[in-house]
Amino acid sequence: MTAVRRLLLALFLAPLPLAASPAPEAAPESGAGPGRAGIASAHHLATEAGHEVLAAGGNAFDAAVAVAMALAVVEPASSGIGGGGFFLLRRASDGREVFVDARETAPAAVSLDWFLDDEGKPDRDRSVNGPLSAGIPGQPAGLAWLAEHYGKLPLETSLAPAIRLAREGFPVDDKYRALMGYRVEVLRRWRSSARQFLDAGEIPEEGHVIRQPDLARTIERLARDGHDGFYDGPVARRLVTGVNEAGGNWTLDDLAGYRVKEREPLVIEYRDHRIVTSPPPSSGGVVIAQALNILRRWDLPALDPAPRSHLLAEALRRGYRDRGIYLGDPDFVEMPLRKLLSADYAAGLRASILLDKATPSAMLPGTDNAPRGTDTTHFSVIDAEGNLVAATLSVNLPYGSGFVVPGTGVLLNNEMDDFALVPDAPNAYGLIGREANAPEPGKRMLSSMTPTFVIGEGRTAVIGTPGGSRIITMVLLGLLEVIDGKDAQAVVSARRIHHQYLPDAISAEQGALDEATIAALQEMGHTVNVGERDWGNMQVVIWNHADGSVEAASDPRWSSGRAEVREP
Numbered sequence: 001m002t003a004v005r006r007l008l009l010a011l012f013l014a015p016l017p018l019a020a021s022p023a024p025e026a027a028p029e030s031g032a033g034p035g036r037a038g039i040a041s042a043h044h045l046a047t048e049a050g051h052e053v054l055a056a057g058g059n060a061f062d063a064a065v066a067v068a069m070a071l072a073v074v075e076p077a078s079s080g081i082g083g084g085g086f087f088l089l090r091r092a093s094d095g096r097e098v099f100v101d102a103r104e105t106a107p108a109a110v111s112l113d114w115f116l117d118d119e120g121k122p123d124r125d126r127s128v129n130g131p132l133s134a135g136i137p138g139q140p141a142g143l144a145w146l147a148e149h150y151g152k153l154p155l156e157t158s159l160a161p162a163i164r165l166a167r168e169g170f171p172v173d174d175k176y177r178a179l180m181g182y183r184v185e186v187l188r189r190w191r192s193s194a195r196q197f198l199d200a201g202e203i204p205e206e207g208h209v210i211r212q213p214d215l216a217r218t219i220e221r222l223a224r225d226g227h228d229g230f231y232d233g234p235v236a237r238r239l240v241t242g243v244n245e246a247g248g249n250w251t252l253d254d255l256a257g258y259r260v261k262e263r264e265p266l267v268i269e270y271r272d273h274r275i276v277t278s279p280p281p282s283s284g285g286v287v288i289a290q291a292l293n294i295l296r297r298w299d300l301p302a303l304d305p306a307p308r309s310h311l312l313a314e315a316l317r318r319g320y321r322d323r324g325i326y327l328g329d330p331d332f333v334e335m336p337l338r339k340l341l342s343a344d345y346a347a348g349l350r351a352s353i354l355l356d357k358a359t360p361s362a363m364l365p366g367t368d369n370a371p372r373g374t375d376t377t378h379f380s381v382i383d384a385e386g387n388l389v390a391a392t393l394s395v396n397l398p399y400g401s402g403f404v405v406p407g408t409g410v411l412l413n414n415e416m417d418d419f420a421l422v423p424d425a426p427n428a429y430g431l432i433g434r435e436a437n438a439p440e441p442g443k444r445m446l447s448s449m450t451p452t453f454v455i456g457e458g459r460t461a462v463i464g465t466p467g468g469s470r471i472i473t474m475v476l477l478g479l480l481e482v483i484d485g486k487d488a489q490a491v492v493s494a495r496r497i498h499h500q501y502l503p504d505a506i507s508a509e510q511g512a513l514d515e516a517t518i519a520a521l522q523e524m525g526h527t528v529n530v531g532e533r534d535w536g537n538m539q540v541v542i543w544n545h546a547d548g549s550v551e552a553a554s555d556p557r558w559s560s561g562r563a564e565v566r567e568p
């Protein structure tokens with residue numbers, strides 16, 4: 001690139017003054033809700049379940065219980081009663097914002113040896129398939145916690161739609177089939193799994209009805225007895241026996257000791273908006289905060305696509321690198337969050353960005369502990385009073401571990417793979433990163449799930465998406481779209497790019513970047529991979545404060561989602 005072009009590019013990067021004025025406190029007034037409710041989820045039957053519970057007198061938190069458990073039944077590839085997740089809440093009556101951490105934990109007996117083959121080499125099969133790959137589930141505890149502490153209705157009412165769906169069944173759709181394509185071989189290994197999700201050992205045809213009577217009984221126990229209905233008594237005994245008979249190592253104490261954690265959300269002020277997002281053990285909020293702190297130097301909307309994409313990639317590269325080194329379960333590891341979230345640290349990172357040249361990731365000291373995981377689900381709720389819920393839930397890979405514990409209907413997660421499990425050659429893989437997210441008894445594995453609120457003077461948005469390592473980038477791009485004033489449909493539909501430090505490349509959906517932009521990025525030294533597949537399944541609800549209108553939108557990349565606004 002010539003010096004003149006470089007200068008023009010630098011001028012074109014539209015810097016903002018470094019001392020940007022702090023954002024005013026912008027939040028909807030307590031008690032002044034929109035008067036109508038919006039729910040966006042990845043499955044129409046789950047959105048319907050949420051509205052059913054709102055119509056029965058529930059609030060957004062009751063609706064969240066209904067939507068989450070309905071998704072567990074009708075979208076088993078993505079989340080479930082055998083998985084976990086995060087619920088970000090805002091209570092309208094007093095403005096309380098809280099992050100309910102229902103992430104899975106490692107069982108007490110956990111050992112890195114579990115994930116090695118007979119020669120002591122990492123064994124992917126053990127870390128993603130079957131009971132060794134499963135953490136102690138958190139979702140049932142999360143739902144019981146929401147009902148007890150924030151809801152208005154008993155669990156029996158909020159869980160009734162899910163119990164009905166499990167007992168009466170739901171028709172297989174194209175998404176069920178598509179995701180089953182990745183995991184059918186694994187589900188065939190256990191009779192309990194094949195019986196629950198396959199049709200005579202094969203992927204069911206569209207329209208085939210999946211009935212889950214064992215799961216219906218397990219949810220009924222939870223509805224009747226609350227937390228202990230899952231973590232104590234007959235369900236817990238069956239889970240422990242079933243896991244151990246299949247080669248796992250759980251105890252009744254692992255289940256009895258599981259607790260939800262309430263944590264302070266991470267709050268970022270950016271361009272007159274409050275971004276309320278996910279703290280560790282989610283890595284999402286920290287990476288987004290670092291990226292925004294780096295990017296706040298520039299007027300992003302004023303930039304052309306090439307410099308904008310370059311700066312986004314460079315900011316993300318640096319944020320994702322730190323994720324791998326520093327982040328883990330806050331109850332187990334000391335994290336330098338003050339440093340990572342500070343303006344001074346961001347200024348240092350920003351200074352290392354060349355405006356016309358990609359920084360090779362190999363030039364940054366770090367680790368290859370890049371995040372993994374591909375399936376998960378997200379839903380967003382705003383109720384008539386203005387209560388907010390952003391929930392991202394997961395069993396990790398599609399259909400989790402593939403193992404249904406006999407007699408329970410519970411499909412277990414494979415979130416143990418979200419720990420840093422590679423036990424040999426630590427120097428090659430970066431020791432610090434492995435330590436922060438190494439498995440330990442009772443520890444939560446680092447996550448990328450990033451349920452988020454964006455609260456400005458004019459609008460409140462509830463946003464999130466599945467998508468494994470790409471979740472953080474997608475939420476960052478989505479919240480920037482919200483701040484740019486885009487409507488909910490435009491936010492979920494926008495084409496996406498991504499960079500996660502390693503692999504050292506910008507990934508792009510088809511149509512996200514035009515040919516000229518790709519060429520300009522390549523000239524700067526970026527590798528640009530335009531993928532064949534789209535990613536994400538974003539669910540957004542936006543409340544426009546001025547007129548109380550509510551918009552809800554489901555990602556068009558999958559047809560099974562449903563976003564719907566209803567009057568009370």
Ligand code: GLY
Binds near residue numbers: 373375394415418469
């Ligand atoms: N299992 C995906 C995540 O938590 O990031």
